[in-house]
Amino acid sequence: MDYEGLLIIIGYSLGIFAVSFIGGRLAVLGSITHTRIQILMSLVAGFILGIAMYHLFPHSLERITGPGNVEKAVAWVVFGMILMIFLLRVFHFHQHDFSTEAGELYDHHDHGEAGGHSGSLVGVAMGLGVHTVTEGVALGTSMRVSSPHEDGGALPALGVFLAILLHKPLDAYSIIGMMKFAGHGARARTVANVAFASLCPLVALASFWGVGLLGLDDGSVIGYVLAFAAGAFLCIALSDLLPEIHFHSHDRGKLIVALLVGIGLAYALYFVESSAVHGTQEMHGH
Ligand SMILES: [Zn+2]
Numbered sequence: 001m002d003y004e005g006l007l008i009i010i011g012y013s014l015g016i017f018a019v020s021f022i023g024g025r026l027a028v029l030g031s032i033t034h035t036r037i038q039i040l041m042s043l044v045a046g047f048i049l050g051i052a053m054y055h056l057f058p059h060s061l062e063r064i065t066g067p068g069n070v071e072k073a074v075a076w077v078v079f080g081m082i083l084m085i086f087l088l089r090v091f092h093f094h095q096h097d098f099s100t101e102a103g104e105l106y107d108h109h110d111h112g113e114a115g116g117h118s119g120s121l122v123g124v125a126m127g128l129g130v131h132t133v134t135e136g137v138a139l140g141t142s143m144r145v146s147s148p149h150e151d152g153g154a155l156p157a158l159g160v161f162l163a164i165l166l167h168k169p170l171d172a173y174s175i176i177g178m179m180k181f182a183g184h185g186a187r188a189r190t191v192a193n194v195a196f197a198s199l200c201p202l203v204a205l206a207s208f209w210g211v212g213l214l215g216l217d218d219g220s221v222i223g224y225v226l227a228f229a230a231g232a233f234l235c236i237a238l239s240d241l242l243p244e245i246h247f248h249s250h251d252r253g254k255l256i257v258a259l260l261v262g263i264g265l266a267y268a269l270y271f272v273e274s275s276a277v278h279g280t281q282e283m284h285g286h
């Protein structure tokens with residue numbers, strides 16, 4: 001039993017639960033201005049994009065071996081993207097911006113009708129649920145890819161953990177914000193907030209444990225899961241970025257900088273991770 005890994009993933013889980021819960025509380029207290037939430041979303045989307053490309057995808061290629069491994073990995077990336085696009089199409093669950101300015105700017109939408117909001121709430125909950133399960137599986141599985149010893153100084157799956165940690169408050173903010181618009185009471189919102197905050201940690205722990213239990217640590221199954229998660233993460237990042245790009249032209253400079261900072265942070269983390277691996281390999285060599 002990998003107690004060190006278990007301890008780390010429990011720590012990650014508590015962190016994700018806490019920030020998700022706080023994100024949900026913020027939606028109740030009041031809405032953030034449109035520009036601020038867009039800058040935050042660009043930063044976080046850049047980070048998620050970087051984690052998908054610099055962490056999840058390379059790790060999946062390491063795991064999938066044999067002839068045609070790149071094709072297999074790419075197929076699972078595409079599969080992850082298709083599933084997320086399908087969920088976004090069906091459930092429209094990934095709208096984070098609940099500021100009044102956003103409502104006015106998207107005035108071609110029939111916003112403001114509480115009935116419409118409550119009708120789609122089940123869909124949003126389902127979409128966000130599947131999306132969160134994907135993140136939990138990605139975290140639990142990534143923990144198995146890099147054991148603390150392999151990675152030297154860096155914690156295992158740190159990049160994936162940070163991507164989820166930064167993104168989860170936005171998701172919680174969305175679902176609780178929607179409940180508020182739909183006129184749900186404080187008690188129902190708190191129950192939903194706690195349930196939503198628990199989902200990702202529970203799935204992460206279950207998949208971490210499941211991978212160990214089924215003895216998948218060394219197989220290529222982890223590789224396929226990571227490639228699938230890379231596709232899903234990529235799609236989530238783009239779904240946060242593209243609507244704003246299509247419909248608004250304000251604060252372009254700030255939003256581009258926020259995106260580049262997000263991608264830069266993910267790359268920097270990749271750099272730290274790989275130099276830590278390189279460092280320990282050198283140590284073993286001497
Ligand atoms: Zn999300």
Ligand SMILES: [Zn+2]
Nearest residue numbers: 034038244248
């Ligand atoms: Zn805007």
